[in-house]
Amino acid sequence: MKPWNMERGEKPKEKGVYMAEGGTRNKVSYPGEGFWSEEKDGLHLIGSHCTKCGQNYFPPREICPECFAKGVEAKIEPIQLSSRGKLYSYSIVHVAPKRFNPPYGIGYVDFPEKVRVLGQLTTCDPKQLKVDMEVQAELGRIAVDEQGNEVQSYKFRPID
Ligand SMILES: [Zn+2]
Numbered sequence: 325m326k327p328w329n330m331e332r333g334e335k336p337k338e339k340g341v342y343m344a345e346g347g348t349r350n351k352v353s354y355p356g357e358g359f360w361s362e363e364k365d366g367l368h369l370i371g372s373h374c375t376k377c378g379q380n381y382f383p384p385r386e387i388c389p390e391c392f393a394k395g396v397e398a399k400i401e402p403i404q405l406s407s408r409g410k411l412y413s414y415s416i417v418h419v420a421p422k423r424f425n426p427p428y429g430i431g432y433v434d435f436p437e438k439v440r441v442l443g444q445l446t447t448c449d450p451k452q453l454k455v456d457m458e459v460q461a462e463l464g465r466i467a468v469d470e471q472g473n474e475v476q477s478y479k480f481r482p483i484d
Contacts, residue, residue: 366407367461373403409435
């Protein structure tokens with residue numbers, strides 16, 4: 325699937341909502357803005373790259389906060405993150421917002437592109453989780469919407 329391309333003036337249909345290929349997924353409402361690409365080797369999050377200072381971001385941004393602060397007009401391009409990253413830190417959620425189904429794991433993942441992303445984990449078993457372990461991005465259920473439909477977004481699976 326082709327990632328959205330800001331250069332060509334393409335934008336997600338609704339702010340914060342991105343349909344995966346086939347359009348069969350439900351809307352993404354949490355935890356990020358839901359930008360990704362499903363490839364043969366797994367799920368790749370799509371972030372932003374500032375061509376001026378080289379900083380990468382996820383979720384994608386339209387302006388670079390680094391350069392904007394310095395008054396520099398920077399060009400922002402989409403960047404496809406690796407499908408695997410390293411678990412920087414994690415926690416198990418036992419008390420969750422409405423429509424989430426605790427307990428579940430949540431963690432910060434560091435990608436080789438120097439972006440740290442917060443997301444749900446596929447397990448809430450602390451025995452399967454270790455700081456610095458490799459994790460793989462994939463799509464999965466993160467919550468249910470007001471009608472009880474499954475809400476899908478990216479999650480991170482520990483690699484043995
Ligand atoms: Zn910048």
